Amino acid sequence: MPDTKPLVQIKNINKFYGKNHVVKDLSIDVQEGEFLTILGSSGSGKSTTLRMVAGFEQPTTGEIMLDGINVADKEPFERDVNTVFQSYALFPHMTIFDNVAYGLKMQKTPKDEIRERVMEMLDLVQLGGFEGRKPDQLSGGQKQRVAIARALVNRPKILLLDEPLGALDLKLRKQMQLELKRLQRKLNITFLYVTHDQEEALTMSDRIAIMHDGVLEQIGTPKEIYEAPASKFVATFIGETNLFEGMVSADTPDGLEISLESGTIRSDAKGFHFGELVAVSVRPERMQFALEPRDGFSLMGTVREQVYVGSMIKAIVVLPDGQEVRLERLAGDELPENGPVYLYWDPADARTIKTLDQVFFSALENAEMR
Ligand SMILES: Nc1ncnc2c1ncn2[C@@H]1O[C@H](COP(=O)(O)OP(=O)(O)O)[C@@H](O)[C@H]1O
Ligand SMILES: [Mg+2]
Structure with missing residues (x-):
């Protein structure tokens, strides 16, 4: 201004x-x-x-x-x-x-x-x-x-x-x-x-x-x-979102690869390095699903629930570690009942946030090195 x-x-x-x-x-x-x-x-x-x-x-x-x-x-x-x-x-x-x-x-x-x-x-x-x-x-x-x-x-x-x-x-x-x-x-x-x-x-x-x-x-x-x-805090306070917490496992020209307990995911964030602990926020309306794994993603889950809200479907997919992932799709783009699905998104739709734990981790490492 x-x-x-x-x-x-x-x-x-x-x-x-x-x-x-x-x-x-x-x-x-x-x-x-x-x-x-x-x-x-x-x-x-x-x-x-x-x-x-x-x-x-x-x-x-x-x-x-x-x-x-x-x-x-x-x-x-x-x-x-x-x-x-x-x-x-x-x-x-x-x-x-x-x-x-x-x-x-x-x-x-x-x-x-x-x-x-x-x-x-x-x-x-x-x-x-x-x-x-x-x-x-x-x-x-x-x-x-x-x-x-x-x-x-x-x-x-x-x-x-x-x-x-x-x-x-x-x-x-x-x-x-x-x-x-x-x-x-x-x-x-x-x-x-x-x-x-x-x-x-x-x-x-x-x-x-x-x-x-x-x-x-x-x-x-x-x-x-x-x-x-x-x-x-802001990611979860404003609107609905999915937070995936993991570690940067590769920094490629196509973006970051992040390893979670339940698989690997991608984000196009810059300025992160190997080994860093991060949370990746993906809004429900940005979540995609497929019946086959997608390039760079290996996040498989089970469809638990689908409800119609007007012209929209709200679905919950449960990951192996128990995390519930929320998806919003347009009606006509239903997920398979109870079936396994592979979750992915456009890496540009993910927001990557440094987690506080990183601070504690490096403090611990520093303490051990002394
Ligand atoms: N006059 C006061 N004396 C003592 N504590 C207060 C007083 N006013 C507010 N607080 C405390 O300060 C904190 C922030 O309060 P407040 O500014 O009213 O929050 P908010 O408006 O965001 O709900 C709270 O823990 C509240 O109990
Ligand atoms: Mg007040």
């Missing part, structure tokens, strides 16, 4: 709660106008990170810069950010209009301007005509739209959203995902969004930062993260 600059810079942040190290040397840049999502399971440190950007929590070490300025000694209200939480926290006794207008009134914005901006914002979140209602006369989705309108009405540079759709049912959530994305594009506001829902992250984000146990595992576009997971 050449003509953008980081609006939020999270620089080497650590956060301890007592002895509990919940955010570990975290660095993330959010570009101006970007929709960046922090994705991770519960307890991975997402909310803590967002609260530090908002100013509700202080980092133990590290810096946060907003628009190039270190905000360490800035109170939340002095930062050009607003936050939307999962709970709507609307004032129950006030009308929708007054809920959205609240911040502008506190800033002593002229009355005419307040009316104009509140009505414009309510239109944007598709609540034109609801301004006279009270919160308890709205559905959950409508209340969350009010909370979003309230957070956007004073035009912050940055909107922080902590699982804002978490309380909505699936259908409404999907609809709101698209609406939020549309709103973000239209207003060109930088969004830093937190969710544990990978599909939500893949649908909405320009880039995704995956956190696991306080650590940033990978940051990239949804496509990069899906197609080139940087770690075993």
Whole structure:
């Protein structure tokens, strides 16, 4: 992104709660106008990170810069950010209009301007005509739209959203995902969004930062993260995949040969060497099968299960060591019932990841040599 600059810079942040190290040397840049999502399971440190950007929590070490300025000694209200939480926290006794207008009134914005901006914002979140209602006369989705309108009405540079759709049912959530994305594009506001829902992250984000146990595992576009997971954790966390763990047994001009307990496989990865321990990730829709062995592959398994899901077949093939391999094929491309099949794939469809065990292995070897 050449003509953008980081609006939020999270620089080497650590956060301890007592002895509990919940955010570990975290660095993330959010570009101006970007929709960046922090994705991770519960307890991975997402909310803590967002609260530090908002100013509700202080980092133990590290810096946060907003628009190039270190905000360490800035109170939340002095930062050009607003936050939307999962709970709507609307004032129950006030009308929708007054809920959205609240911040502008506190800033002593002229009355005419307040009316104009509140009505414009309510239109944007598709609540034109609801301004006279009270919160308890709205559905959950409508209340969350009010909370979003309230957070956007004073035009912050940055909107922080902590699982804002978490309380909505699936259908409404999907609809709101698209609406939020549309709103973000239209207003060109930088969004830093937190969710544990990978599909939500893949649908909405320009880039995704995956956190696991306080650590940033990978940051990239949804496509990069899906197609080139940087770690075993990311490979299994995003979408469905098959992981084959083995050792590089040959590095040929046609790619790597990797030996597993159950046979040999191929990948076209570069930069690996003989003897290295790796995990190879192959998505179910990339898995192929044949009735005869294929060049460079010797992975034979038994078909255990096939189910039709619309026009697709989902199958499970069990390898001799018990590993279950998932395949997705188009209907008409059925696997033989219970029969043995040979699994293979286009080496370009495999992602090869160095496994951590390698580190322990070389540490062991080094220790033995001393
Ligand atoms: N105020 C707090 N005091 C002590 N521990 C906390 C506090 N807030 C969060 N934690 C702990 O920090 C870790 C990360 O929490 P959090 O950032 O809320 O994760 P997430 O939002 O990813 O679910 C958890 O182990 C949680 O129990
Ligand atoms: Mg949270």
